[in-house]
Amino acid sequence: MNNLQQAIDSFLQHCRYEKNLSEKTIYFYNLDLIQFKSFVFNNSYPDVIQEINKHHLKHYLREISGWKIKTVKRKIASLKAMFNYLEFEDIISVNPIRRIRISLKEAICLPKALNKEEVKAILNEAYNSISYVPKSKYAYLEKIRNATVVELLFSTGARVSEIANLKLADLDRKSGSLMLRGKGNKERVIQICNAGALALIEIYICLFEDKIIASGGYLLINRFENKLSDQSIRNMVNAISVKAKISKKVTPHTFRHSFATLLLENDVDIKYIQAMLGHSSIVTTQIYTQVNQEKQKQILTDKHPRMDFSLAVA
Known part of the structure; x- marks a missing residue:
């Protein structure tokens, strides 16, 4: 193995067949590494993997420095993952990316969450729209779906990709427990506890069971008996939210933020929220402690010991 394309191909095969990474992760690895390969070609740098050095990488980092920090971080992570693999396999003797110090600080963007009334308005719209359509029409089935x-998004706090990839076998219909597969194919189980949500899911399954089987077992499907795409779910959520007259932009991830924020407001331990969201680090979950300033004001008004002292300037 000498050239860069061979190195990329070998690394991606390792990711797919040995590490069993998700297709989404492999897609972005491939995207980032092919972009790096184009940079190498356009600058007439050596295509021999053993000859790529830290100066080539530093030039590449300067080239992409104007991109969003989150994107730059991902591209660096892709390069690190590949060069670490090549070093481990003794394909290269010197890992060029180890010799580069990188410091990127990303501005903290606080997630936008819905309050309880907004969630209720969206759920009301979703449920009420069912009654507007005759049961004999396919549109009725779509409204149920x-x-x-x-309900699944808000009940579980799951990512849109986790919801789209659900299979009927992932749901225990008796207990209401749901198996989610997150980043890196990490599995976690979350319980759906609301009786109304469970009843709706059961109605949906009964109406769609034949189509679910025809789709290969995917839980959420379209009229062509294929699984719903992430984008279809985004469009669906946006349409329902607009009809519910929610002024802010609502995405599937908004429900994830709302799930975490509202649980935190109800004094649920952040470690439990971390586990339910599938965050590998508590640091990721801690952003929700900064979200709701009104809750902070309420806590300090009700709980701060200074409120026990009736002192004032005469």
């Missing part, structure tokens, strides 16, 4: 999607 759409409401089921909203």
Whole structure:
């Protein structure tokens, strides 16, 4: 193995067949590494993997420095992962990316969450829309499915890709427990506890069971008996939110933020929220402690010991 393309191909095969990484992760690895390969070609740098050095990498980092920090971090992570693999396999003797010090600080963007009234308005719209359509029409089935999607998003706090990839076998219909597969194919189980949500899911399954089987077992499907795409779910959530007259932009991830924020406001331990969201680090979850300033004001008004002292200037 000498050239860069061979190194990329070998690394991606390792990711797919040995590490069993998700197709989404492999897609972005491939995207980032092919972009790096184009940079190497356009600058007439050596295509021999053993000859790529830290100066080539530093030039590449300067080239992409104007991109969003999150994107730059991902591209660096892709390069690190490949060069670490090549070093481990003794394909290269010197890992060029180890010799580069990188410091990127990303501005903290606080997630936008819905309050309880906004969540209720969206759920009301999803449920009420069912009654507007005759049961004999396919649109009735779609309305049932759409409401089921909203219930799943808010009940579980799952990522849109986790919801889209659900299979019927992932749901224990007796207990209400749901198996989610997150980043890196990490599995976690979350319980759906609301009786109304469970009843709707059961109605949906009964109506769609034949189509679910025809789709290969995917839980959420379209009229062509294929699984719903991430984008279809985004469009669906946006349409329902607009009809519910929610002024802010609502995405599936908004429900994830709302799930975490509202649980935190109800004094749920952040470690439990971390586990339910599938965060590998508590640091990721801690951003939700900064979200709701009104809750902070309420806590300090009700709980701060200074409120026990009736002192004032005469």
